[in-house]
Amino acid sequence: MLNAQCSMLNEYSNKQCVNALNYWFNDNSLIIDNCRLIIAQKDFDAVISTTKERALERAAEIDERAKKGGKVGRLAGVPFIAKDNFLTFGGKTTAASNMLKDYEAPYQATAINKLEAEGAICIAKANLDAWAHGSSTENSDFFVTKNPHDKTRVPGGSSGGSAAAVALDMIPFALGTDTGGSIRLPASFCGAVGYKPTYGLVSRSGVVAMASSTDVIGPLATTVDDAALVLEVMSGKDELDSTTIDRNPEGYDLQTSNFKLQTSKIGIIKEYFDEGLEPGVKKVIGEAIGKIKTAGAEVSEVSLPSLPLALAVYYIICPAEVSSNLARYDGQRYGHFAREAKDLAESYEQAREQGFGAEAKRRIMIGAHVLSSGYYDAYYKKAQTVRTKIIKEFADAFKKYDFLVGPVSPTTAFKIGEKVGDPLQMYLVDIMTVAANIAGVPAISIPAGLADNLPVGLQIIGPQKSDRELLGVAKAFEELKS
């Protein structure tokens, strides 16, 4: 049964599914029975498409099964939105790219199949930076999603549509992907809970690949409990993804956990409080850490001196893997096709020239550069070696501390258009999130307060495979706030 504290999830599961979904689809600006305003999609552009027909069919099936007393699953009738880089039936999967704008997935992501098996219903696909390349959702080849707290600002990215949809209460949870911070950053900017699991805990099968050695799938939700329940359903080994790892036998549903902050040792990451941190963010994070201390946790500062190198490591490894993963888009088997091309070579070039946006091209070429003969050792191998150094520093820190804390981002949500002209400035937005991806460790962004009326997320990072405990400590922090 659902956890009593999963308010949103409970609310949906108690409703007749078809009715609940009809509310959602009829009109985007209508008022649901309990008077929660479903804010007009047109104001925020969180969603690229809906999967209305299939969602209603599935809801009818679940209602029918429930009526007959059959098993309907732990998430029966709970609607969710998937980032549009998850392959799903019932509509298109675009990765917010012109290359895949008409692509209909021939199979579904394992994560989607697992959620469906528990009765959850995918109702729409969320906007993202095309191919998940970006930190603001401005790189979407279609349109820019707006921040629910201020329409002139970005929602963060790349899972910006997912975070905005959760923050707007459109649905109780959404799915995102996090390669360098793409779940945590928009969660921080929009004021949602965003969870990045240990690398390999959730199967990547059926998710458009970006940087395979750091890509993870995770939930964005209103509460830690909801995020944990979604992870509980999605996690585990999958034959279709050879990098998947075993689940914690105790699972991730926090209903059974009884995590106390008093028993934990928490390290404040010194490097994340250096110059560049906005005073408003610093204040909110400082207060959050103060509360954790007051609750009885043992808190002290810790230095991981190589963390400032993590972004440089990431922007070698990530484009290298992107260039390899995007090589498959050749306009022959699926994706944008260059009809006017004269021969095969030209059909590759034209399909890619027309189908990829500027950011994808940048990453593909940087990747080609750092992997090319003569440069491989200096860039790629060097980056993977500095990666080892960062991993060691995390391991050393986790000998002394159970968790590490810091901000998710040095700033709150920035203005739309503020950074689009300068790719390097946009990359720097990820400066505090990429290290967790490089080391494969789990991390969460949890709303900590507001700075100038904009949300600020606290980041908590745990050792690999500490997902259950990390969610527990995040929940304990969440309870301190209320």
Added chain:
Amino acid sequence: MAKLSRDAVLKLAKLSRLKLTEEEIEKFRHELSEILAYVEMLDKVDTKGLEPTYQVTGLKNVTRADKEINYQAKSKDLLKNAPATEKNQFKVKRVLQ
């Protein structure tokens, strides 16, 4: 590092199977040079005695049983997004003239 040359950008475009416009060549020459200049901060990092990490959870040679699996997508599903097919296969433009 010095700014990438025009030829270097054209070579990367060729390796990447991208046909760039004149405007793009100049734009990327500038942007890629800036990004590379940033990541070159790693040059100075002491990594003596450290090995590169390619897989973070320590997995090695993961294989599955060598038997047919009942995969959810059938060949007709996999062909439905193709621009051209013939006899249940992908059809591409002529390779040899």
